[in-house]
Amino acid sequence: MGFLAKIGTGFRKTSDFFRDGWMELKKVRWPGRKELTSFTIVVLVVVTLITIFFAIIDLLISQVLNLILG
Known part of the structure:
Protein backbone atom coordinates (compact mmCIF):
# COMPACT_ATOMS: atom_id res chain seq x y z
CA MET A 1 0.00 0.00 0.00
CA GLY A 2 1.41 3.36 -1.04
CA PHE A 3 1.98 6.33 1.17
CA LEU A 4 -0.95 8.32 -0.21
CA ALA A 5 -3.28 5.34 0.17
CA LYS A 6 -2.29 5.03 3.83
CA ILE A 7 -3.01 8.73 4.37
CA GLY A 8 -6.41 8.37 2.71
CA THR A 9 -7.23 5.36 4.89
CA GLY A 10 -6.22 7.34 7.99
CA PHE A 11 -8.51 10.24 7.04
CA ARG A 12 -11.40 7.85 6.43
CA LYS A 13 -10.88 6.22 9.81
CA THR A 14 -10.75 9.64 11.48
CA SER A 15 -13.92 10.83 9.78
CA ASP A 16 -15.64 7.54 10.68
CA PHE A 17 -14.61 8.04 14.29
CA PHE A 18 -16.08 11.55 14.48
CA ARG A 19 -19.24 10.56 12.61
CA ASP A 20 -19.79 7.62 15.00
CA GLY A 21 -19.12 9.87 17.99
CA TRP A 22 -21.69 12.39 16.73
CA MET A 23 -24.25 9.60 16.23
CA GLU A 24 -23.70 8.42 19.83
CA LEU A 25 -24.09 11.97 21.17
CA LYS A 26 -27.47 12.18 19.46
CA LYS A 27 -28.58 9.14 21.50
CA VAL A 28 -27.73 10.76 24.85
CA ARG A 29 -30.61 11.93 27.04
CA TRP A 30 -29.37 15.22 28.42
Whole structure:
Protein backbone atom coordinates (compact mmCIF):
# COMPACT_ATOMS: atom_id res chain seq x y z
CA MET A 1 0.00 0.00 0.00
CA GLY A 2 1.41 3.36 -1.04
CA PHE A 3 1.98 6.33 1.17
CA LEU A 4 -0.95 8.32 -0.21
CA ALA A 5 -3.28 5.34 0.17
CA LYS A 6 -2.29 5.03 3.83
CA ILE A 7 -3.01 8.73 4.37
CA GLY A 8 -6.41 8.37 2.71
CA THR A 9 -7.23 5.36 4.89
CA GLY A 10 -6.22 7.34 7.99
CA PHE A 11 -8.51 10.24 7.04
CA ARG A 12 -11.40 7.85 6.43
CA LYS A 13 -10.88 6.22 9.81
CA THR A 14 -10.75 9.64 11.48
CA SER A 15 -13.92 10.83 9.78
CA ASP A 16 -15.64 7.54 10.68
CA PHE A 17 -14.61 8.04 14.29
CA PHE A 18 -16.08 11.55 14.48
CA ARG A 19 -19.24 10.56 12.61
CA ASP A 20 -19.79 7.62 15.00
CA GLY A 21 -19.12 9.87 17.99
CA TRP A 22 -21.69 12.39 16.73
CA MET A 23 -24.25 9.60 16.23
CA GLU A 24 -23.70 8.42 19.83
CA LEU A 25 -24.09 11.97 21.17
CA LYS A 26 -27.47 12.18 19.46
CA LYS A 27 -28.58 9.14 21.50
CA VAL A 28 -27.73 10.76 24.85
CA ARG A 29 -30.61 11.93 27.04
CA TRP A 30 -29.37 15.22 28.42
CA PRO A 31 -30.62 16.29 31.89
CA GLY A 32 -33.10 19.12 32.19
CA ARG A 33 -32.61 22.24 34.28
CA LYS A 34 -34.30 20.71 37.37
CA GLU A 35 -32.18 17.54 37.23
CA LEU A 36 -29.02 19.51 36.58
CA THR A 37 -29.70 21.76 39.57
CA SER A 38 -30.32 18.82 41.89
CA PHE A 39 -27.20 16.98 40.66
CA THR A 40 -25.11 20.12 41.18
CA ILE A 41 -26.41 20.52 44.74
CA VAL A 42 -25.61 16.87 45.50
CA VAL A 43 -22.06 17.28 44.17
CA LEU A 44 -21.47 20.47 46.17
CA VAL A 45 -22.77 18.90 49.39
CA VAL A 46 -20.65 15.77 48.96
CA VAL A 47 -17.52 17.79 48.16
CA THR A 48 -18.13 19.98 51.22
CA LEU A 49 -18.59 16.96 53.49
CA ILE A 50 -15.47 15.25 52.17
CA THR A 51 -13.50 18.49 52.62
CA ILE A 52 -14.66 18.79 56.23
CA PHE A 53 -13.84 15.12 56.86
CA PHE A 54 -10.28 15.44 55.53
CA ALA A 55 -9.75 18.73 57.38
CA ILE A 56 -10.69 17.03 60.67
CA ILE A 57 -8.46 14.03 59.90
CA ASP A 58 -5.58 16.39 59.04
CA LEU A 59 -6.08 18.31 62.27
CA LEU A 60 -6.12 15.11 64.33
CA ILE A 61 -3.00 13.73 62.67
CA SER A 62 -1.11 17.01 63.16
CA GLN A 63 -2.10 17.05 66.86
CA VAL A 64 -0.94 13.46 67.33
CA LEU A 65 2.36 14.25 65.61
CA ASN A 66 2.82 17.34 67.80
CA LEU A 67 2.29 15.18 70.90
CA ILE A 68 4.74 12.52 69.67
CA LEU A 69 7.45 14.91 68.48
CA GLY A 70 6.88 17.29 71.36
